[in-house]
Amino acid sequence: MDSLNNGYSRNVSLLTRDTLALVLAGGRGSRLYELTDWRAKPALYFGGKYRIVDFPLSNCINSGVRRMGVLTQYKAHSLIRHLVHGWSWFQAGGREFVEILPASQRVGGEWYRGTADAVYQNLDIIRTHSPRFVLVLSGDHVYKMDYGPFLAIHNETKADMSVSCVEVPCDEAAGQLGVMTVDENNRVIAFDEKPEKPNSIPGKPGFCLASMGNYVFNTEFLYEQLIKDADTKESQHDFGKNLIPAIIKDYRVYAYPFRDPQTGKQAYWRDVGTLDAYWEANMELVSVTPQLNLYDTQWPVFTHQTQAPPAKFVFDEDDRRGMATQSMVSGGCVVSGSTVKNSLLFSRCKTNAHAKISDSVLLPDVVIGEKARLKRCIIDSGSIIKDGMVIGEDHDLDRERGFRVTESGLTLVTPDMLDQQLHHTR
Numbered sequence: 001m002d003s004l005n006n007g008y009s010r011n012v013s014l015l016t017r018d019t020l021a022l023v024l025a026g027g028r029g030s031r032l033y034e035l036t037d038w039r040a041k042p043a044l045y046f047g048g049k050y051r052i053v054d055f056p057l058s059n060c061i062n063s064g065v066r067r068m069g070v071l072t073q074y075k076a077h078s079l080i081r082h083l084v085h086g087w088s089w090f091q092a093g094g095r096e097f098v099e100i101l102p103a104s105q106r107v108g109g110e111w112y113r114g115t116a117d118a119v120y121q122n123l124d125i126i127r128t129h130s131p132r133f134v135l136v137l138s139g140d141h142v143y144k145m146d147y148g149p150f151l152a153i154h155n156e157t158k159a160d161m162s163v164s165c166v167e168v169p170c171d172e173a174a175g176q177l178g179v180m181t182v183d184e185n186n187r188v189i190a191f192d193e194k195p196e197k198p199n200s201i202p203g204k205p206g207f208c209l210a211s212m213g214n215y216v217f218n219t220e221f222l223y224e225q226l227i228k229d230a231d232t233k234e235s236q237h238d239f240g241k242n243l244i245p246a247i248i249k250d251y252r253v254y255a256y257p258f259r260d261p262q263t264g265k266q267a268y269w270r271d272v273g274t275l276d277a278y279w280e281a282n283m284e285l286v287s288v289t290p291q292l293n294l295y296d297t298q299w300p301v302f303t304h305q306t307q308a309p310p311a312k313f314v315f316d317e318d319d320r321r322g323m324a325t326q327s328m329v330s331g332g333c334v335v336s337g338s339t340v341k342n343s344l345l346f347s348r349c350k351t352n353a354h355a356k357i358s359d360s361v362l363l364p365d366v367v368i369g370e371k372a373r374l375k376r377c378i379i380d381s382g383s384i385i386k387d388g389m390v391i392g393e394d395h396d397l398d399r400e401r402g403f404r405v406t407e408s409g410l411t412l413v414t415p416d417m418l419d420q421q422l423h424h425t426r
Contacts, residue, residue: 012148016064020131025139026073031274034414042139043079048328054303056137063147066096071118073103086304117237120226138213143269154216160251164214166269167207170198178211178240188253193240268292282361306347308332380414
């Protein structure tokens with residue numbers, strides 16, 4: 001049995017080494033509103049110290065896929081800066097690298113017009129690396145996934161293309177995610193991009209099979225289909241809208257259900273594309289045993305390590321005690337005579353005397369003034385909350401002050417809303 005496992009491992013290793021990964025990281029994330037006014041969605045902070053793009057890149061490294069390109073477009077400065085600072089160490093010659101591939105009008109003088117066009121415009125770069133497989137990854141989602149078995153199943157089924165997928169409630173997928181219909185062998189027989197009424201999984205009403213936006217292509221097949229799509233004038237040049245629906249009838253396209261390898265159940269995957277989803281995914285991390293384990297030494301998540309001193313909690317008086325409970329507090333933070341409950345503080349935040357923060361996400365370099373109170377808030381990086389300001393308790397007042405309040409009662413505050421004209425790219 002061990003020899004069989006070793007043989008399987010060697011096979012997967014050969015497949016991953018012969019794969020080029022392309023991370024699509026050019027999206028704006030418009031449903032995050034002002035949170036992505038000055039940064040692309042993949043550059044958005046997550047989990048106390050990471051950026052969303054760190055998750056697919058870390059998955060690649062941990063899976064043995066060591067050749068990676070990141071395709072950027074929308075307001076990419078902070079994303080590119082993060083990649084340079086946090087990922088430039090990973091350069092080991094032609095066999096291991098992270099390349100930044102910005103939209104640069106390489107073909108026909110156009111910016112990236114869609115996900116398929118973004119890859120098409122880099123075909124010459126793909127050819128220089130001569131991979132056997134191309135792994136196209138969304139840079140918008142938070143999850144930990146071993147791409148090795150994904151590649152192995154793709155190879156074993158002799159697929160032309162494979163799509164990783166998750167089971168999600170139909171009402172969550174409606175209008176938001178690509179939805180697949182498969183036969184008994186997981187061959188894709190229909191693909192609908194963001195349908196308003198997704199087809200349920202047979203025998204599992206209320207749930208559908210949603211695309212994760214992760215694809216494996218045989219490289220020559222990818223070349224052929226991208227060129228064909230580029231020559232189709234009416235196409236929007238998007239994988240989900242155009243390319244996949246066009247090939248499922250005549251070619252072997254298979255779904256790869258993403259499951260926890262230990263339990264066989266649905267694995268952790270979050271599309272943090274709305275303010276509520278982003279807040280909820282961060283809040284899950286402060287629980288005692290979150291489904292996403294950031295402390296797993298066997299599958300580390302890599303990022304740019306901010307040079308900051310340890311977090312500090314100061315004052316221990318009855319009316320002024322620096323404390324945090326059921327929270328994550330990152331390096332460089334100072335909790336000074338204030339109370340933090342069920343919250344995430346990213347790097348270098350400072351909370352001052354008698355402030356009370358609960359159920360909130362504070363992005364880097366936020367300052368909370370004395371006697372301020374925050375409840376169910378997202379505070380964007382660099383924001384300075386004035387002394388005595390109360391946010392999240394009176395939603396009508398929050399709206400009057402120009403803050404964004406979601407239907408669920410979550411309040412977003414950015415420096416621009418506070419007339420702090422940072423126009424930052426952090």
